[in-house]
Amino acid sequence: EPEVTQTPSHQVTQMGQEVILRCVPISNHLYFYWYRQILGQKVEFLVSFYNNEISEKSEIFDDQFSVERPDGSNFTLKIRSTKLEDSAMYFCASSPLRQTNSPLHFGNGTRLTVT
Amino acid sequence: AQKITQTQPGMFVQEKEAVTLDCTYDTSDQSYGLFWYKQPSSGEMIFLIYQGSYDEQNATEGRYSLNFQKARKSANLVISASQLGDSAMYFCAMRVPNAGKSTFGDGTTLTVKP
Numbered sequence: 001e002p003e004v005t006q007t008p009s010h011q012v013t014q015m016g017q018e019v020i021l022r023c024v025p026i027s028n029h030l031y032f033y034w035y036r037q038i039l040g041q042k043v044e045f046l047v048s049f050y051n052n053e054i055s056e057k058s059e060i061f062d063d064q065f066s067v068e069r070p071d072g073s074n075f076t077l078k079i080r081s082t083k084l085e086d087s088a089m090y091f092c093a094s095s096p097l098r099q100t101n102s103p104l105h106f107g108n109g110t111r112l113t114v115t
Numbered sequence: 116a117q118k119i120t121q122t123q124p125g126m127f128v129q130e131k132e133a134v135t136l137d138c139t140y141d142t143s144d145q146s147y148g149l150f151w152y153k154q155p156s157s158g159e160m161i162f163l164i165y166q167g168s169y170d171e172q173n174a175t176e177g178r179y180s181l182n183f184q185k186a187r188k189s190a191n192l193v194i195s196a197s198q199l200g201d202s203a204m205y206f207c208a209m210r211v212p213n214a215g216k217s218t219f220g221d222g223t224t225l226t227v228k229p
Contacts, residue, residue, distance in 0.1 A: 045216045098215050104217055108158065
């Protein structure tokens, strides 16, 4: 079964550094998402992306964050200047449709640790 | 705006028994989808079961069933014959038309005791 792939699985970075989290969504999916989960807490929506542009973003997704689909397969989340509070698990998800009966397919996540 | 409430931070169940994880939701949309996801300690998010707002029957997937009570706006997950591998965090989520994103509850940590 096709799956969403995220790399790296774990990233450690120093405060103020830029990080890029990478995702390869399922190939025929059209809608892409980033969520984050601070350890043991709820899953928070960051941004959704469709047709090469952001379709929705949360208040968490400020100017420090950006997303890109640089080619036909990768979908990246960039954090320009990381803060300690950015430490979390970041999940990429994709969906073939935007309809209510279409579940999100999640990658295994990237655990970001900011020191 | 949509809201999902899971009032049980943690639940315990004996192996082979059934357990119900509660989920209530709030939305002004008439059409919506409700989902349950499992997150084991390894961290991945696994889709378990889906219920549509217009579905007249409760969804079932193997040992998982969804007790959908539309008037009460509840969508409880029932796991029958619990197994040790069911120990995980469980999230209830909702998707509404044109929103794209899913909204998640805070999750319930289920521990299955041998």
